[in-house]
Amino acid sequence: MTKEKALAAGLELFSQKGYSNVGLAEILKTAEIPKGSFYHHFKSKEAFAIQVLERYSNCGLVNFKSVLLEQKGLSPKERIKTFYSDRANEFEQKQFVKGCLLGDSCSEGGVSEEFKAFVGEQLEEWQLTIERCLEEGKENNQISKTLDTRMMASVILNGWEGAISRMKLSKSRQPLDDFMQSLDLLI
Template sequence: MDKTLKRMATMQRMQVTGLELFYKKGYYNTSVDDILKELSLSKGAFYYHFESKEDFFIQIIENLLVRKMYSMLIEPIEGHENTIDLITNCFEEALETAVHNELDFGFVLSNFVNEFNGKNEKVMKHLNDILRIWEANLVSAIQRGKFNGYIDRHVDSEGVAVYLMSAYIGVRTLMVETAPSARKYRFMSQLRQYFKSLEPKPENAFNRD
């Protein structure tokens, strides 16, 4: 049991360090040697736990990136409160975290999508799976908002979800190194105006009492 726990702890440490390096330098600009140097491990130790650099990265996606995305952008919008408030607060908190991150290199998921697109179908499948999960959860949240009377019933749920994803990815890119706090403020101001346009029209509003 102790050996199993030690192995799991070692793999976790390797994956956390790997994700940090891949995020900072990019997958193709980071070698296995770079990772081993950072961890003070041998190649034998690396290949004991992982078949290849690609296998290592896929396990990072499955064990770390999925969890990071879920806790940051999916779990916060799963409640039955006002959907618009849930999404607004979710984006606000995620962007505020980025503002205070001195080592911000952009939205980690979109960075990897851009890097692997057209280069590695296997990795892209895993990355696109995360995007699909995010999109599906946004659609579900918007539909709940329509059902609960917070969003106009004529709103295109799928269209809004794609727009929100595109807007978030875009502003995260613009925030890198260039007035992140100011850009976050302007983005959130416009997002709130956009959400006002989604609220039920008087003739369509449900009675929430």
């Protein structure tokens, strides 16, 4: 329970302010746990952050894969648009204070190489999911056979993360909508 509260607080705080800008004190206060308990369950702030990230990525991937790989009635483009449209609505509901934990961690400084490597691996997994989705579209003749799916998956993932950064800064969903509109030209 204590561990659970800590992870929930970490998810909330990190996705709003980023790893470097959240102090342990704030985590403890939000989770309502004492420092001793925290260091009993986690060996360091960074190890804790990786666990938060792991949970975030895994939970997200479950949904991502179910939308991108299992909606057999929809074309790849429709699947991708569905997923991103839902995310955009969520971001808007929370008034653009939360972003993508994984994407934001991309540009986090002051973290170990292990941390960065973990983020990189997770992003690879997300990208690979997009690629598989596109490949399936090729098989069904919903997508041009000449399309470089790896390249396209990379462009989509990175474009989306870039749009989220801009969204957070401008407190507007316009960048997200722009991105989604561009999918019509890309796929």
